[in-house]
Amino acid sequence: MVAEPSSGVLGPQAFGAFRVGDPALLRVGMGWWGMGRTGSIESMGTPSRLRSVWMSLRMVVRRIGWFFAFLSVLLSGWVEAGGFLVTESGDPVHWDTHGGTIHYRVDQGPLGPFSNAEAIELVRMAFRIWQSVPTSTVAFRYDGLLEDDVSDKNVDKHLQIPDDDLNPVILDTDGLIIDLLEGDGARYAYLGITQSYVETGGKILGADIIINGLNCPSGEEGKQTLLATIVHEIGHFLGLSHSQLNHQFWNDGDTENDRYLPTMFPIRSDDDSNLADLNPDDIFAVSWLYPSDSFWSSTGGIAGTVVRRSGHPVQGANVIARKIDDPCMMAISCVSDFLIGGTGEFEIYGLPYGSYTIEVEPIDPLFYGSAAIGPFAENRYSESFVNPILPEYYNGPRESADPATDDPEDFEAVQVELGESAEVEIIANEGPAGVHEWAIHQP
Numbered sequence: 001m002v003a004e005p006s007s008g009v010l011g012p013q014a015f016g017a018f019r020v021g022d023p024a025l026l027r028v029g030m031g032w033w034g035m036g037r038t039g040s041i042e043s044m045g046t047p048s049r050l051r052s053v054w055m056s057l058r059m060v061v062r063r064i065g066w067f068f069a070f071l072s073v074l075l076s077g078w079v080e081a082g083g084f085l086v087t088e089s090g091d092p093v094h095w096d097t098h099g100g101t102i103h104y105r106v107d108q109g110p111l112g113p114f115s116n117a118e119a120i121e122l123v124r125m126a127f128r129i130w131q132s133v134p135t136s137t138v139a140f141r142y143d144g145l146l147e148d149d150v151s152d153k154n155v156d157k158h159l160q161i162p163d164d165d166l167n168p169v170i171l172d173t174d175g176l177i178i179d180l181l182e183g184d185g186a187r188y189a190y191l192g193i194t195q196s197y198v199e200t201g202g203k204i205l206g207a208d209i210i211i212n213g214l215n216c217p218s219g220e221e222g223k224q225t226l227l228a229t230i231v232h233e234i235g236h237f238l239g240l241s242h243s244q245l246n247h248q249f250w251n252d253g254d255t256e257n258d259r260y261l262p263t264m265f266p267i268r269s270d271d272d273s274n275l276a277d278l279n280p281d282d283i284f285a286v287s288w289l290y291p292s293d294s295f296w297s298s299t300g301g302i303a304g305t306v307v308r309r310s311g312h313p314v315q316g317a318n319v320i321a322r323k324i325d326d327p328c329m330m331a332i333s334c335v336s337d338f339l340i341g342g343t344g345e346f347e348i349y350g351l352p353y354g355s356y357t358i359e360v361e362p363i364d365p366l367f368y369g370s371a372a373i374g375p376f377a378e379n380r381y382s383e384s385f386v387n388p389i390l391p392e393y394y395n396g397p398r399e400s401a402d403p404a405t406d407d408p409e410d411f412e413a414v415q416v417e418l419g420e421s422a423e424v425e426i427i428a429n430e431g432p433a434g435v436h437e438w439a440i441h442q443p
């Protein structure tokens with residue numbers, strides 16, 4: 001069991017390293033799951049890391065008012081893939097819907113200041129937001145209430161039971177379920193948790209979502225906050241991971257530009273009230289996983305590789321396509337080598353016809369561990385953070401590894417045609433000293 005020292009203070013709450021008080025809870029119905037988790041919150045504003053012998057917990061910091069809150073997705077041996085959750089062998093985590101619907105049920109109880117009826121309305125609205133994406137087939141069916149008002153007293157009956165087709169959305173009105181799962185005091189830090197049960201090959205057998213009602217603001221503001229949280233958690237429920245697109249906006253004090261952050265942005269921004277709305281980046285991810293017939297024909301793509309001077313793949317750089325006439329909103333990202341193929345491959349589809357820039361940037365050092373962007377950001381020493389690439393644009397025939405001739409600001413516009421995919425190769429710029437040796441992560 002790995003315990004990390006806590007080095008920080010979380011808002012007014014000081015958190016020590018915490019351990020799961022009752023690991024037996026996680027055994028319910030899941031005898032094949034390993035047990036034992038520990039975690040710590042390292043410092044204010046820094047995503048916490050949870051380490052575990054048997055499972056990894058993906059967790060993110062979201063700030064809510066004066067305290068930090070976390071959203072998390074709990075998966076066994078699955079990694080973030082820059083838009084997608086993938087297994088360790090690079091298979092995207094997904095529901096096998098066969099064009100059918102994914103069922104869910106909702107807790108009978110209240111959620112913080114909101115009645116059960118109000119909470120159900122928000123949950124159903126959040127599922128409909130994903131369902132309404134025209135280029136995705138994903139569809140849900142609300143199967144009614146769970147048998148109980150789920151609380152810390154009876155939650156073991158409802159969690160960790162794949163294949164029962166219930167997929168509960170649990171309203172943790174006082175946060176005590178989250179305390180049970182994540183340790184005493186975690187209720188002040190988490191907004192929600194999504195757990196998925198995934199078999200080899202990436203197929204999701206079942207999933208559950210826990211939404212924290214503690215400290216939730218009341219009124220319309222509270223509803224918007226909750227809705228953004230639920231939509232984000234449903235993204236994880238579907239197999240999506242985090243995106244750092246437009247991360248320069250999240251904490252710049254300007255609330256106007258936060259609408260450019262995707263719903264799957266890992267940490268809470270200056271103003272999250274727009275994050276319930278899906279952005280093109282989110283729409284691409286759900287459409288790529290669950291494409292409608294028209295997705296590939298009605299949009300265009302840019303695919304390619306990011307490589308070093310030596311031709312070796314760059315694993316774990318963020319690649320962004322931006323429409324030149326709408327660069328902040330009409331932008332879609334993908335992490336290089338997102339399917340752990342050892343090639344540096346990226347794929348960006350779902351682009352409207354038009355002219356685009358393509359840029360590469362390093363993963364923000366904030367987004368490792370539980371807030372990881374892509375499969376190579378598990379810790380600070382992972383591939384994304386070793387020899388991180390230098391930001392630059394793709395500039396076509398002028399592309400090289402040499403910043404003396406490949407001006408990072410110079411770009412070559414790429415024309416996107418519907419139903420087609422443009423191919424590009426980006427050669428990461430290197431400083432005069434080049435880059436250090438690195439290991440290539442293979443499945």
Ligand SMILES: [Ca+2]
Nearest residue numbers: 109149150171
């Ligand atoms: Ca409840």
Ligand SMILES: [Ca+2]
Nearest residue numbers: 249252254270
């Ligand atoms: Ca901002």
Ligand SMILES: [Ca+2]
Nearest residue numbers: 392393394395
């Ligand atoms: Ca370049």
Ligand SMILES: [Ca+2]
Nearest residue numbers: 400427428429
């Ligand atoms: Ca270059």
Ligand SMILES: [Zn+2]
Nearest residue numbers: 060071072266
């Ligand atoms: Zn999340």
